[in-house]
Amino acid sequence: MKAESAASGLRSILVATAIAGVFGYAIQLLAPRMLQDGSSYVAFSVFWSALYLGVSAMSGVQQEVARAAHPASGEPPTAVLRTFTLWAGLVVVCVSVIVAVWFGGALLQAGVPSVAAIFSVGLVGYLANAVLSGVLYGLRLWTPVAALIVIDVVIRAALTITGFAAQLPTAVLALFVAIPFGASFGIVWLWVRRRVIGAFRLDVSLSRLSAHVVGTVGAAAASGVMITGLPMLIGVIAADEPAAVTGALILAITLTRAPIVIPVIALQSFLISAVFRGGRVLPGRLMRILGLALVAVAALAALGWLIAPPLITWVSGGRFSVDGWMAATIVASAGLVAAMCVTGPALIAARRHLANAVGWGVAAAATILALAVPGDIELRVGTALLVAPLIGLLLQAGALLRRAGDPVAANPPGPVG
Template sequence: MSAPGSATPADAARRGPNGAVLILVATAVGGGAGYLLQIVTGAALGTAAYAPFSVFWSALYLLVSALSGVQQEVARATHPDPVTVETSTRAPVVRNFALAASAIAAALVAATAWLWVGAVFPDAGWALVPQLVIGLAAYVIVAATAGVLYGLSLWTSVAALTIVDGLLRFAIVGGLLLVTDDTTLLAWGVAAPFVLTPLILWPFVRRGVVGRFGIDVGPTALSWNVLRTVVASAATGVMVSGLPLVIQATGDTVSANAFGSLTYAITLTRAPIVIVVLALQSYLVIVFRSHADAVLGWVLRMVVLVVVAAGVLGLLAWWLGPWALSVVFGRSDVLAGGTIGLLVATAGLVGALCVTGSATLSRSRHTAFAAGWIVAALAMVATLLLPLGLHERTLLALTVGPVAGLVVHVIALLRRRPITS
C-alpha cells in the first residue's frame, strides 16, 4: 500500500494534466508531423513515384496496426497498485512477453517474406524487407511500453512517446528527401524512429514505471488476450493503414497516376479523423473501464461527436479538396470534390468503430471486440472485389465494412450477460 499522504501514480495523474487533452495535443504534433510528411513526400516524388513509397508505408503500418493490440491489452490489464495483484503478474510478465513477441513478429515476417515480397514490393523486392522486420520488432517494445504508461495514466509520458516518434520520422525522412528519392533509403527513415524513440525516452520515464504497477492476468491469459486484440487490430490495419495495399491487391491494374492520386487523397483526407480516434483508443479503454456503469451513454455521445465531425469535414473536403490537390500536384484533374468529400465522411464510420471497439474491450469482451473488426475487414475486402470502378468500389467498401463491424460491437454492448472471455 502507499504510505500515508503519498499518491499513487493514478492519483497523481488525475491531479495532473487532462489525459485526453495531452493525447490530442501529442497526436496533433506527432500525427501532424506524419501527415505533413506525406504531403511533402507526395509533392517531392510525384504521384507515380509516391506509389511504391505509399505501399511500403502501408505494409509497415498495417503490421504496426495489428501489433497495436499489444498496447491496448497491456493498457487494459495494467493497474497502478502492484500489491493488489499477485507477485507473478508484475512487470516481468510484461517485459518478457514484449521481448518474446518482438522476436516472434520479426521471425514471422522474415520467414514468410518469400511468399509475398514479389507481389507487395514488385520493384524493390527484398531490399525493403529488413526495414519492415526491424521496424516491426522495435514497435512491439514501443507498444508494450505505451500500454503500461496508459494503464498508469502517465499522460505526459504517453504524449512524449507520440511526439518524439512523429518528429523523428519527419526529420529523418525529410532530410533524406533532400538528397534522394530512393524508396529503400526512405524506408529506413520510416522504420528508424521505432528503434530510437524508446531508447531516447526510457531514462526519463523509467522512474515512474519500475515497481509501480501490476497486471490483472498471468502470462498465459495475457498471451491469449493479446492474440485476440492483435487479430482485431490487424483487421483495423487492413481498413486504415493497409488500405492502399488492399485496394492494389483486390482490383484490376490501373495507371500509377490514378492509383497514386487515390491513395494520396485517402491518406491525407481521412487522417484528421481516423488518426485522432485511433490514437485515443487506449485512452478510451481506460475511460470506459473507469465508467463501467455508464458505458453506453459515453459510447453514444462519442459516436455522435465523431460522425458529426466527419460530416462537417466531408462537406469542407467536397468544397476545398480539389483545389488543395491541384495546388500540390499542379493540375486540376486529380480527384472530384464528391469523391474527396465521401472519403472523409466514411472515415467517421471507422472512428465510430474505434469507439465501440474500445468500449467492448474495456468490458473484457475480447472475442466480441475481435469479431467486430474482423467482420468489418472481411466486408470491406469483399466489397472491393466487386466489378466496379476504382473510386466506386473503394467508397462502397469504406461504407459497408465499418457498418458491418458496428453491428457486431453494438450487439455485444447491449447484451446484459457478463462476458469475461
C-alpha cells in the same frame, strides 16, 4: 513519478497527437511533390501502408497491456511482461520474413533480405514502443506517453524529408520510416525505467495475457486493413491501373481521413484506461454519442466534397485529381471508422475481446471483398469505404447495447505476477 489526472492525461495526449499529426501530415504533403514521379509516390505509399498495417495490428498489444497494467508500487518486479515481449518479438521477426518472401516485391523494390530486415526493424521497434506505452497508460503516466508519440514522429519527419530532398532510393526511405519506433522507445525508456520497474502489476497471467493479445491484435489488424492498410490494398488490387488513378485515390484517402481517424486511434488506450475503465456503458450515452457522430460525419462529408478536390490537385502539383463524390465518401467513411474506434475500446474495457474482434473482422472482410469484386476501381473503393465500417459499427454497438450496464466482470481476478 506520480500518476496524473485523467484531464491532464487527455490534454497531454491530445497535444502530442496534434504535434504528431502536423509532422505526419508534412511527410504526406511533401511526398507527392518531392518524390521523382507518380510511380515513386505510389511505391513509397504502398510500403508506408504495409508497415503501418503491421503497426496497427500491434496497437492491440498496447491496448491489452494498458487494460491489464495496474499500479503496484513497492512490489518486486516480475518477468511476465518481459517474457511476453521476447516471445512476441520473435513472432514479429518470423512474420516479417514471411511477408518479405511472399509480398516483398509488391511492397518494396528491394531484395528479400532487405525487406525482411526493414520490416523487422520497424515492427520490433513498435512492439517495444507499444508494450512501454501500455504500461505507462496503466500507470496513468501521460507525459511519457506523449513524449513517445512526439519523439517518434519528429525523428521520422526529419529523416524522411531529408531523404526526399536527397532523392534517396525507396529502400532507404523505408528504413528511415522504420527506425524511429525503436529510437523513441530507447530515449523514453532511459527516462522512465527506474520509475516503472516494480511499479506495476498485470491482472492476468502470461497465458491469459497472450490469449487476450491475440484477440486485440486480431481486431487491431482488421482495423488496420480499413485504415492504414487501404493504400496497400489499392496498390495491390489496382496494380494494372494507371499511377494517376491509384495515386489520386491513395493521396485522397491519406490526406482527408487522417485528421478524423488518427486522433481517435491515438486516444484508444486512453479510453480504455481512463474513460471506460470499470466496463459500464450506459445505453443512452452510447446512442447520443453515435447520433452526434453521424451528424458530424454528414457535415464533414459535405465539406470534403467542396474542399478536398482542389486540395488534392494543389498538394500534388497537378499530378492527381479526385471527384467531389469520392472525396465526400472518403471523409464519411473516416467518421464511421472513428466511431468504431470508440465502441471497440468500450468492448475491450468490458473484456469482450471476441465481440470487438468480430466487429472489426467482419468489416475488414467486407472491405477486401468489395475491393476484390471486378468493376470500376472508384466504385469498388467507394463501396468498401462506406459499407464495411457501417456493418462493423452496427455489430459493435449492438454488442455493447446487449450488455450495457454490466460490470467488467462479475468476479474480476486479482493482480497476477
